[in-house]
Amino acid sequence: MVNITQDFVSRGAKNRPGYTMTPAFITVHNTGNSSAGADAAGHAAFIKSPGAGTTSWHFTVDDHQIIQHIPTNENAWHAGDGANGPGNRTSIGIEICENSDGNLAQAEANAIDLIIDLMKQYNIPLTNVVPHQHWTGKYCPHLILPRWDAFIASIAKRQQEREIADKLATVPDWAKDSVKKLVAKSALSDFSGDTTFYRLIVLMDRLGLIA
Ligand SMILES: [Zn+2]
Secondary structure (H helix, E strand, C coil): CCCEEECCCCCCCCCCCCCECCCCEEEEEECCCCCCCCCHHHHHHHHCCHHHCCCCCCEEECCCCEEECCCCCECCCCCCCCCCCHHHHHEEEEEECCCCCCCHHHHHHHHHHHHHHHHHHHCCCHHHEEECHHHHCCCCCCCCHHHHHHHHHHHHHHHHHHHHHHHHCCCCHHHHHHHHHHHHCCCCCCCCCCHHHHHHHHHHHHCCCCC
């Protein structure tokens, strides 16, 4: 998973309003900037420049890094639904880069991992992961909206993969391959057990009962 670099907009800047926020939603955007170099670093420089005006968001994700611009317990102005709008006041804004010199699929994969981490951290359900369009009708994230349902499905799939990987990490190395075979057959969802349990699984595998 990609590291997050914190590079916050200065306190008191026009685009760091500083209202306390308890995140209840995650709003997904595309930057709308396909220029070469319009990656996370480029946006981190932009959001701290006068050109950003009052606009802000929490994270920019590209194909190799994530930069956080605003703390997640403060609001940002990214949803376009007004000073008291739930988009602006209760949602974490994530901008996914679309720079022509970047790998869009990788940027989206990095964003999905970030979304999963934030959902877990703030107990946000997948139904509260929304496109910018949800708040104002704006056609954003323009590259993802045509396949929004598939994007949400890929978050759920990745979430499941990560849960399985976390659980597999607790299985002794000598039993992992056999346990993985059972998981692949959807024959085992709870892999917690003692040595005897794992030895039986390996034994079944050796007898050819699993493959
Ligand atoms: Zn947007």
